[in-house]
Amino acid sequence: MPRAPNPCTYLPRRLQIVASLTAFVLFCILFLGSSGTADSDSYINNVPYGPQIQQGAHQVVDHLPKLPKDLPHVNAPQWLNPFRGPAHKPPEQANSSSGEARWYTDFKWRNPFSSDTTLDEERAVLPPLAERAAIYTYFESTGKDEKSKTAEQQLLQIWRRAWWAQGFRPVVLGKPEAMNNPLFRAVQGLELEPEMDKEMMRWLAWGNMGTGVLSNWLAVPMAAHDDALLAFLRRGEYPSLTRYEGLDNGLFVGNREDIDKAIKQAIASPAMKRVKSMAEAVTAETFTVDPEHSAIAFYSTSTITGKYNLIRNKLDKPSTAGEGLAMLPTLINSHLHMTWQNIFSSGIAVLKPLPEHTTTLIEPAIDIARNLSQCPDTPIPASCPPNRPRCKPCVSSQMLITVPPVFRNTSTLFTIATVPHPYTLTSLLHSRLEPNAKFIRRETDRDSWVLAATKELLGTGLSSFSRLPALKDIIASEYGSARTLWLVGEMPPSRESEMDLEGLDWHFGFTLPRSPMSDGKSETPVPGPERRPPPPKSEFGEGPPLSEQELSHERSLLEQAKMVLRRSTGSRKGKTGAKSFAFMREVVEAWSLADTECWKFVRAWEARRRVERRGWEGEEERFQGKGMFGRWIDKVT
Template identity: 75%
Template sequence: MPTRINPCSYLPRRLQIVASLTAFVLFCILFLGTSSSDTTVDPYLNQVPFAKQIQSGAHQVVDNLPSLPKDLPYMNTPQWLNPFRGPAHTPPPEQANSSSGEARWYSDFKWRNPFSSSVTLDEERAVLPPLKERPPVYTYFDATGRRKDDKSKKAEQDLLQIWRRAWWAQGFKPVVLGRPEAMNNPQYRAVQTLELEPELDMEMMRWLAWGNMGTGILCNWLAVPMAAHDDPLLTFLRRGEYPALVRYEGLDNGLFVGGKEEIDKALKAAVNNPAVKRVKSMVEAVPSGTFEVDPAHDGVAFYSTATITAKYISIKEKLEDPETIGDGMAMLPPLINSHLHMTWQNTFTSGIAVLKPLPEHTTALIEPAIDIARNLSQCSETPIPASCPPNRPRCKPCVSSQMLISLPPVFRNTSTLFTIGTVPHSYTLTSLIHSRDELNLKFIRRETSRDAWILAATKELLGTGLSSFARLVNMKEAVASDYGSSRSLWLTAERPPSVSSEKDLEELDWTFGFQLPRSPMPNGHSETPVPGPERRPPPPKQEFGDGPVPSEADLAKEKTLLEKARLFVSKGGRTGDKAFVRTRDVVEAWNLADTEAWKFVRAWNARRRVERRRWEEEEEEFSKGLFHKWIDAIT
């Protein structure tokens, strides 16, 4: 038989399969898929009465239906009806104490994301770094047996406030303990059965109160942190981990750290010591080896009796005279406060930089920041002007220093330079740059550039090649990182602190850890607090670049525009005015990076205020009880 030739055999195996399937599909379409409506007969159609009449009538109805209107509204079907919809992210839940006024925030480790809305799914919530836990630092104050003169009482109140403020500014949670905490310790009764020297009895009460609270830092209320934020001792204390009972050489009983177990063991050892009635301190009452001794440290200054006697003769003389004890005590608060201020000034040897991007139009914008810088550069009042803190004998006294105030147009990341930056809302900055008190969509879109502030502020630090979005990470780190927050103060132009407001100054005091000078400074020059030739720091030095110094008329116009913009941004949102909301949304959408920076700084400052006020409310009940007992004891 002749061999049959398969035409597909000349093709590769895979193409044979494809060709076969193609031929089969074409055969089905040609011979099975075509039909004529005239020849097709439904076998069941003849069984339905009047079937042909019904079928023809249905065709007529369909043919005569009117066409759908072109402007038919779009019906937005709920997504939950769509079975093929994709999964959607949900906004993170609201956290406790996460709002203040119009500022809202969400604390999360993703705070370095350029845009907070990518985390919160909310344009109004800024993502901030999680609040760090503040290690508790305890001091003991007993009103019983205190001096009864008014000056001494006021001085001790001021000293406790200085102690609390200084430790809070360094990242700790200061707590004042009293006899109630000591009485809650199980070893209190054992101590009461001993006939101790008055000094040791007070020391044992301190330790009993500390042991009742547990692990932490025990500090005398005349011992304050007096060093830069990144000082090794303060950095160690902020970790909150104390594996051993440690005392510090040269500080006597001014500072101890340790865990609860070590504290309880030391108390038991002191109670069981047969010679406990003849000693005057806890260090002498416990066996050798109980404490680890740290010999190298200079982050804490202790104004003990021995220190005052050796270093501050004028105060010592007044304290030794019973008639002038109150005067001597009254000299201590301004002395310690001036030393805290002086230490801060000595830390920033390059001076204070008041950030001024776009210098042609922002002179009025940064005036509150300049006022704060002038207060910081001024010398605090002190009874001993040329003195140094106990832990820094080679300091540079304020009477001989000249702290430079400069107005750079760019942000500089220098460790010895303290920066005060003012971040304006996009509407405020646009109004000032273009000298317009009214903005509209057409003008914003065609006449304004995007993110002018952040591009100008980071031009030197990041160059000109990066987008404004990429600069946000560096900006947020300058505001909220450990390094940046200790070397800068960031304000919003719409709610700047005023040096004429005691409330605003008090907020700044807790931020810096010392009381800023309150005396007026009309010309911005720092006066020496002692007689003699005036030593004034030079006036603020401005680096204008290509920008001219504004005239008096231009400055007056800037102030007018600034006040209108502040009113527009701060109050317009609460009025519900649709025109305002539309304009604000357009400006913010056109300047996404500048808006994100402004909202971040606003939320950062608001959370800082909320944190401190919550802590003060928690401690208020205990403080009232403490001072009421004090008043009862002295009357």
């Protein structure tokens, strides 16, 4: 009689063993592992000391600490749960793209990977934009010659740039805002001193705008970003009308109700016609007087008379008054630059985590560092700002530039970091522009840039994914963003997409020198050797510098890598002829996920900064140079 066929004989020996074990486990689960409550109770009762063990187990469970109800939900990536249904991507937000950079604003920006929130590999999650407190100034041109008018426009631009860099939204007001105030008619019937008439126009314009800060356009912030006064002003909440002792009419803060009360009280004051300031026109109880104002430099007439004789002597003579006023913008800009240098007394660090073959990658950062370390142009060498009489002038100190391999969290050290795309980094380190998947997996390290940059800060035990939240906090937190500048290694030729020199001016709050003094020659009264920045000091000890041939080879690789990335982007947008470039890029990005996330985050962070500033400039542009009252203009030719 023929034997019945065994289905297991059709399987290989190893699969037979696996199938047998699987069947045995399923049998145990179905028939031996399932029992009712009654069966369990009877079994426990038959076990020696069973009820006592069960009661003790219940007591232990009851005394365990309960988990908090508001425990955050961990949103696992889609690929970890194949049974989870698809989800729609969050909608596009307004003003959330610039060039190739795209972003999404959310409070979960510190999560390691943006795609967990956006469900989009191309969108980076950025922190919500901080609301900028409004700061107002009132301007009426008094210049009688072209030099004076040009100097006034330059001073207004310096005022705007300095306050913007400190996190404020500067607004220049004029007579139209004063005339729009309902109290304007009451002031028009008064016969006031010229100084008081202008002061009332300032207050009427400020009252028309409401709560905020009123600043003279010669009062600029010169302090660290986290200064107590600047932090208070940035909050935008002013419980009382406040003036600052020693600043005269340089700075006021208050809310709309208190401003209107002060204006009405001044109008009703019998001394209104003979006083020259609001502080004299109202009662002493109207203002809260704050003696702390060390963060503000006010270049008032009395300050210039007492501290800057060269400018005073020219202003005193009608024939040279325009020349004297023209010297003031350069002086204030030099003081802003010098104050920044004093704040970062430990120098500038140009981050270079992977020293081999990345010299050309950080050349733009080196140029920026050398410009920042230069002695600024000034008509009065060795002078100090009004609020910092014990400053360290640039002629008596040098700002050190170092090239460390790791990021260091030092409050007095400013860091400039260049983050390369993983494809660019691979091309430079291995001198290979067409790496295949096999080469990437076997010959390259994963997330080498992130691991190297944070090795000292976070140690060597954390994975690259775990380092991303700390790195994002360094880049985008209020503390970190004031002490760092982050660039992408692939600056495209389009001026719309790169961090240009004008953008750097608005980031730092002063005009940077446009080129480093490589030969030591000085174009100002500052001596040449003191003005020339010292060469960067590297911490690698890699021996002699690269030859011109080696640097030329690096530059060629860098430019070709930029071209490949641009072509791969065109392929993603549906353009033909670049599929191979897109495939290489996707392979490298998939292999170094943390490096890719950091690069996309920095690209989006810097792009959003430009979009925010240009949006504000677009809003203010329609108020520039309009009307018959000689309003100010933004660009000075």
